[in-house]
Amino acid sequence: MSSDSAASTPPTLDDLDGIARVYPHGPNQFHIVRPQIEQRASLVKIWGIKPGEKVLEIGCGQGDCTVVLATAVGDEGSVTAIDPASLDYGSPYTLGQAQAHLKASPVGNRITFVQSDPVTFVQSTSERYTTAVLAQCSWYFSSPRVWSDILAVLLERVDRVCISEYSLTASDPRAAAHVLATFAQAALEVHKNESSSNCRTVFSPERLKDAAIVAGLKLQQETLIVPPEGMLDGRWEVGWVLSKDFEKEIDENVKDEREKAVVIAARDSVRAALELLKAKDEKVHTMDVWVATFTKN
Template identity: 40%
Template sequence: MSEPASLSPSLASRAPSASIHTSPLLPHAQDTQTLHRFALLTTWFPSGVPPGTRILELGCGQGDTTAALAHFVGPTGHITALDPAPLDYGAPMTLGEAQSLLSKGVYGDRITWVRAEVIDWLDALGEEAELFDAVVLAHSIWYMAGRGVLGQIFEALRGKTRRVCVAEWALRASLPAQLPHVFAALARGALEAQRVGSEENIQSPLAPVVIKGLAEASGWRVGRESVITPVEGMQDGKWEVGTVRAEVFAGDAERDVSDGRVREVVLSLRTAMMGALGAMGDEEIRSMDVWVADFV
């Protein structure tokens, strides 16, 4: 695995053309999200995306990665973007609002939106379906209900695609300012493991070694893997730290975690996050490193 690499500033000029929206509340957040997605794509496809490429994206959400993919595949390519979440989920724009905006934009005819459970939809394709050139899971694995779900997805993808491209938080900090995000993610994951019916962003913070093991157990082989440091300005770390720092998090832990020892682990992870914050201001918090890999 290579050492962390910062995202290339040369991508910045290309980000606005594939941004899904500009929020008056977060005027620069979308550009950094798009820039990050461009960095993922150039890592997966260092020689570019061939014309006519067909990509299936699993866990597309509001379409941050979808827009970048549609930009890269060009007018002859196509993206099938699937997510099981209801269209009224998400903020500052819901899935429905963001997807509708993209459909009306310059890339609208390159995208097909699908709302369905992943395994059910893949199984319904049948053995005669044309292979996708690639399947992308970009920051969608941690939303899943556990390693069992991801293992089933890797199994279901056999015979459906030539390669699987994965990007997920690495649980790794190459900079001190990233440590609070790491602890926040672990604290959130520990709490959500004790709750039923939660819609939090982090359900199962699976480490890269676990994801790789599940893929290999289903017959996939790692092609390339690397770790990148997200561009400064990525808001994810700040958002997650904010939700764990809030007093409501401690209250949820006290109420929802019945096992006293597990509760102390959850609260201790929150304490560790607060310690990592120290005197750091909110503007200094950085999102943790990202693991980027492809499987063939």
């Protein structure tokens, strides 16, 4: 795990290379990490995260958004980053490995990682935060109710809520395969009682927005952004749907013939979209991302 900036001064928000070097990566992985950091930095700038803020991040995972938030808030600010997943979850680095690496980094003193159910944590703390951030984490929730429950408890602890999620739209036609792969996964996931998938409950921006408004939040701003070239999430999701392991999961979890036909057809549509790209010598792009800021009514 690279630590070439472990002893250096903290990077600035405009120093994307510097932030990417702080984030855990192997010798040949910088080109993968850099676009991820660029996309997270775009979010943080749209949300207007300021130095000195006290940020609560829900669903931090390995901390790719956490490190950008910690850069933005500066030494006078802080980021409390929560994720309920086991510390041995994740690849190529587990949550535990990535979080330990970031704690030892130049921005580590600004970050507190918490392994907890978000609702339980927020209900148990008396702390107040300037901003809650939920960056592309809602699809990991086990049901729509989890999203609503989190928004409800956040109202008591934060001044505003900043959200991003994949939009299910493809401004770049190369991202159509990523959109289709999402629905293929969603068609399979509804047949599972438990899951470690990236797409457990798929929300559209409209449903996320509606839930926020019902919870008592007011939409302040929203926009769509196209992820940078080199952000590989779309390729990873397409690759998973077309893998033998995904096919095996269909057989193991979907018993009704008609329901299985839906999942298989969705998978076939992903393969067809990929073949169209290959015929043009193009690769899968990652779909658009919806970015929004909410305040209290």
